[in-house]
Amino acid sequence: MIFSAQIKVMPLKDLLDPQGKAVLGGLHNLGLSSAIDVRVGKHIELQIEATSKEEALQIASEASQKLLANQVMEFFEISIV
Amino acid sequence: MIFSAQIKVMPLKDLLDPQGKAVLGGLHNLGLSSAIDVRVGKHIELQIEATSKEEALQIASEASQKLLANQVMEFFEISIV
Numbered sequence: 623m624i625f626s627a628q629i630k631v632m633p634l635k636d637l638l639d640p641q642g643k644a645v646l647g648g649l650h651n652l653g654l655s656s657a658i659d660v661r662v663g664k665h666i667e668l669q670i671e672a673t674s675k676e677e678a679l680q681i682a683s684e685a686s687q688k689l690l691a692n693q694v695m696e697f698f699e700i701s702i703v
Numbered sequence: 704m705i706f707s708a709q710i711k712v713m714p715l716k717d718l719l720d721p722q723g724k725a726v727l728g729g730l731h732n733l734g735l736s737s738a739i740d741v742r743v744g745k746h747i748e749l750q751i752e753a754t755s756k757e758e759a760l761q762i763a764s765e766a767s768q769k770l771l772a773n774q775v776m777e778f779f780e781i782s783i784v
Contacts, residue, residue, distance in 0.1 A: 631746070657750070663744045664746060667741070668738055
């Protein structure tokens, strides 16, 4: 059975996010001054062949820890659809 | 009132995603052969000062169309928390 894992990888809250700051500046330049903070991360859609939702979650978690997220600077959240 | 908009920007389904293909190769090299497809996009968290959820959604939509997503190659989905 094929499961779709949606993985969100974002910079840790305590770290500066220069890409987000640049986007915020860009939004203000476009006149969107009601934007007050931006953080930019990655969204990864992973199709996984697994026998159960639990197995798919375990594989997605292993993939995130080993490759997708750098846990020194980023955290990740997984949801299986 | 401050709303948090979660914006997902992904490459269009019909387009090749070379970054996703590279990640898929990396996962297979790590022994995670049950991963069968990967697509990589952006996740943007936008804090918006607005009077209603509808106004926040409208601002997030404008930001996505004008700056965050390149609609020739990408689509976006917004959820307001």
